[in-house]
Amino acid sequence: xxxxxxxxxxxxxxxxxEVHALRGVSLGVEHGxxxxxxxxxGSGKSTLxxxxxxxxRPSTGHYTLDxxxxxxxxxxxxxxxxNRKISFVFQSFNLISQLSVAENVEVPLIxxxxxxxxxxxxxxxxxxxxxxxxxxxxxxxxxSGGECQRVAIARALVSxxxxxxxxxxxxxxxxxxxxxxxxxxxxxxxxxTTIVMVTHDIVKAKHAKRLVQMSDGKIDRQLVGEEKDxxxxxxxxxxxxxxx
Amino acid sequence: xxxxxxxxxxxxxxxxxxxxxxxxxxxxIFGVAAVVSMLSxxxxxxxxxxxxIRLLGTNNIRxxxxxxxxxxxxxADAKGSSGLTHSxxxxxxxxxxxxxxxxxxxxxxxxxxxxNREATGRVVGTTADYxxxxxxxxARGRFISPLDVREGKRVAVIGAAAKAELFGYRNPIGRKIRxxxxxxTVVGLMESKTIREARAxxxxxRDINTDIYTPITAVNSRFPAPDRKGGVSxxxxxxxxxxxxxxxxxxxxxxxxxAHNGIEDFEIVVPAELLAQAQSTQRVFNVxxxxxxxxxxxxxxxxxxxxxxxxxxxxxxxxxxxxxxxxTEDSIMRQFLVETVLISVAGGLAGIVVGxxxxxxxxxxxxxxxxxxxxxxxxxxxxxxxxGVLFGLYPAxxxxxxxxxxALRFE
Ligand SMILES: Nc1ncnc2c1ncn2[C@@H]1O[C@H](COP(=O)(O)OP(=O)(O)O)[C@@H](O)[C@H]1O
Ligand SMILES: [Mg+2]
Numbered sequence: 001x002x003x004x005x006x007x008x009x010x011x012x013x014x015x016x017x018e019v020h021a022l023r024g025v026s027l028g029v030e031h032g033x034x035x036x037x038x039x040x041x042g043s044g045k046s047t048l049x050x051x052x053x054x055x056x057r058p059s060t061g062h063y064t065l066d067x068x069x070x071x072x073x074x075x076x077x078x079x080x081x082x083n084r085k086i087s088f089v090f091q092s093f094n095l096i097s098q099l100s101v102a103e104n105v106e107v108p109l110i111x112x113x114x115x116x117x118x119x120x121x122x123x124x125x126x127x128x129x130x131x132x133x134x135x136x137x138x139x140x141x142x143x144s145g146g147e148c149q150r151v152a153i154a155r156a157l158v159s160x161x162x163x164x165x166x167x168x169x170x171x172x173x174x175x176x177x178x179x180x181x182x183x184x185x186x187x188x189x190x191x192x193t194t195i196v197m198v199t200h201d202i203v204k205a206k207h208a209k210r211l212v213q214m215s216d217g218k219i220d221r222q223l224v225g226e227e228k229d230x231x232x233x234x235x236x237x238x239x240x241x242x243x244x
Numbered sequence: 245x246x247x248x249x250x251x252x253x254x255x256x257x258x259x260x261x262x263x264x265x266x267x268x269x270x271x272x273i274f275g276v277a278a279v280v281s282m283l284s285x286x287x288x289x290x291x292x293x294x295x296x297i298r299l300l301g302t303n304n305i306r307x308x309x310x311x312x313x314x315x316x317x318x319x320a321d322a323k324g325s326s327g328l329t330h331s332x333x334x335x336x337x338x339x340x341x342x343x344x345x346x347x348x349x350x351x352x353x354x355x356x357x358x359x360n361r362e363a364t365g366r367v368v369g370t371t372a373d374y375x376x377x378x379x380x381x382x383a384r385g386r387f388i389s390p391l392d393v394r395e396g397k398r399v400a401v402i403g404a405a406a407k408a409e410l411f412g413y414r415n416p417i418g419r420k421i422r423x424x425x426x427x428x429t430v431v432g433l434m435e436s437k438t439i440r441e442a443r444a445x446x447x448x449x450r451d452i453n454t455d456i457y458t459p460i461t462a463v464n465s466r467f468p469a470p471d472r473k474g475g476v477s478x479x480x481x482x483x484x485x486x487x488x489x490x491x492x493x494x495x496x497x498x499x500x501x502x503a504h505n506g507i508e509d510f511e512i513v514v515p516a517e518l519l520a521q522a523q524s525t526q527r528v529f530n531v532x533x534x535x536x537x538x539x540x541x542x543x544x545x546x547x548x549x550x551x552x553x554x555x556x557x558x559x560x561x562x563x564x565x566x567x568x569x570x571x572t573e574d575s576i577m578r579q580f581l582v583e584t585v586l587i588s589v590a591g592g593l594a595g596i597v598v599g600x601x602x603x604x605x606x607x608x609x610x611x612x613x614x615x616x617x618x619x620x621x622x623x624x625x626x627x628x629x630x631x632g633v634l635f636g637l638y639p640a641x642x643x644x645x646x647x648x649x650x651a652l653r654f655e
Contacts, residue, residue, distance in 0.1 A: 055568055079571060080570065082569065083570020090652070094564075094652070096562050096565060098253070098256060098562075107565075107569050108569045108570055111570040111571050155569070
């Protein structure tokens with residue numbers, strides 16, 4: 001098991017009120033899986049992603065990443081995990097505006113201590129693989145949303161991670177560019193990378209092998225195989241009628 | 245590895261806000277400039293003092309005649325003290341076995357002529373010891389000998405500048421010059437001594453290259469002092485061991501006070517102490533400049549801290565992203581610390597330039613000797629770096645301790 005989340009809760013203290021973002025979530029993800037997480041806004045999807053991504057620590061419960069209990073790790077060890085094992089793709093791209101496209105892609109390698117030449121080479125390679133080699137020296141604000149997200153994906157891939165965590169990666173994109181991004185992720189999964197993706201669009205979950213439905217800080221149900229496909233097809237049919 | 249990246253990012257971030265960075269560093273610039281100019285003045289004063297010490301001799305004690313006035317003068321007359329005299333020197337020599345030379349100096353205001361050429365320097369009556377005590381030798385011919393002094397011979401040894409005035413390129417040795425209404429034979433020519441112009445000094449340095457030395461006995465007999473018997477303006481005393489200079493100066497004072505019947509019509513200057521005196525005269529200035537420097541650096545530091553806190557807030561999102569991509573707290577901390585140090589060191593470098601210009605201006609307009617040394621530039625540079633680290637620490641910690649999630653959610 002690559003990701004093993006056991007009965008995790010996460011409570012935020014806001015002033016004198018408590019926000020229970022997660023209320024006991026257990027989830028296991030195998031190597032090479034593609035899991036889509038769905039659920040209404042505020043149901044705790046992002047919080048779960050942050051915990052899986054070692055950006056945050058659970059209030060209670062256990063999280064084991066590739067056999068390592070994460071609770072005991074210090075900042076340096078957690079940072080190393082984020083740097084080597086895990087990559088994030090965010091809804092809002094989160095490129096660093098002061099850096100060029102190529103430099104943005106290089107950032108994870110800097111924290112790994114990769115020599116400059118190798119960094120530049122790897123970054124150029126990943127940019128080419130998302131079809132943006134010609135944009136290398138541009139600034140993020142000179143790119144379209146779809147291009148930005150492809151840069152972000154190149155940045156996620158440059159560190160050759162085990163897991164890609166994508167939190168609504170198409171949320172800020174139009175349908176067509178969204179589909180391009182989904183295709184890249186699917187291709188990535190085919191080559192063996194584990195993907196956990198949050199999406200509010202059930203159709204986008206088509207590529208995923210498992211569908212996790214959350215609400216109110218809990219996992220309601222998990223769908224796999226035919227059951228998953230049936231639900232998706234149903235939904236597609238439902239939305240297709242008014243459009244036709 | 246990461247450090248060079250931090251540098252690159254830092255430089256870029258500073259260049260992205262040129263005006264802001266410049267305004268931020270003004271405090272540092274002026275603080276460092278104050279430090280640099282202050283040190284340059286202190287160094288200048290030290291160099292001047294060292295120069296004087298070199299000219300006067302580290303093993304030496306100078307006894308200067310003090311002109312008394314009013315009641316003190318009457319008292320001195322009543323007690324029969326006649327100021328410094330030639331015999332004071334002999335008294336000291338007899339009583340202090342650790343003296344290696346005593347040279348009284350009597351300046352005589354008489355015209356010096358060779359044909360129709362006149363020397364501008366002073367006639368100095370002294371003894372044979374003068375050459376040794378002041379480490380000032382005859383380049384040609386010889387200096388005054390003990391025999392000259394004993395017999396009051398009318399011989400003269402002239403300085404290099406005096407020679408040029410009187411003789412041009414001719415050989416002066418053996419020629420007769422007229423001092424007042426008496427003829428003196430030139431027996432020697434002094435070596436030429438380079439003297440840097442000294443200002444604000446405790447001892448008035450004259451250009452000794454224009455001096456004309458004669459046996460003190462000869463001038464005493466030809467040109468008796470009008471109102472006081474001795475007429476000696478200075479006595480240069482050489483002590484055998486530099487470590488004994490201070491204690492010896494105390495004994496000299498006691499002996500002379502007794503010889504002058506309790507009248508202190510002289511002052512004792514120990515060249516080795518000139519350095520301390522020069523520094524003490526600079527103290528007020530140092531305090532003022534130090535305060536200006538301190539306040540500027542403090543204000544500059546706070547300014548930098550303020551701007552860095554703004555930068556950290558502006559770049560909250562970036563911090564979150566970097567953390568998500570694997571930056572440790574430490575690495576974020578260093579990134580912002582490097583940037584702060586970069587700003588303040590850039591200010592420091594500018595400050596060194598401004599300080600050097602200020603030092604030059606002080607030299608030109610106030611006439612103070614100033615020296616910009618590598619050492620003071622290094623100190624100033626170090627101070628600016630230190631300010632950067634000190635005032636960068638807090639913003640950098642703020643950045644490092646930011647919660648990655650909160651930072652990522654920041655809009
Ligand atoms: N850093 C935080 N501080 C306080 N409350 C938070 C924080 N992050 C998330 N929350 C709250 O936790 C709940 C779950 O949020 P989130 O995981 O972002 O939901 P989702 O991604 O499913 O929309 C929400 O009510 C949100 O307001
Ligand atoms: Mg969310």
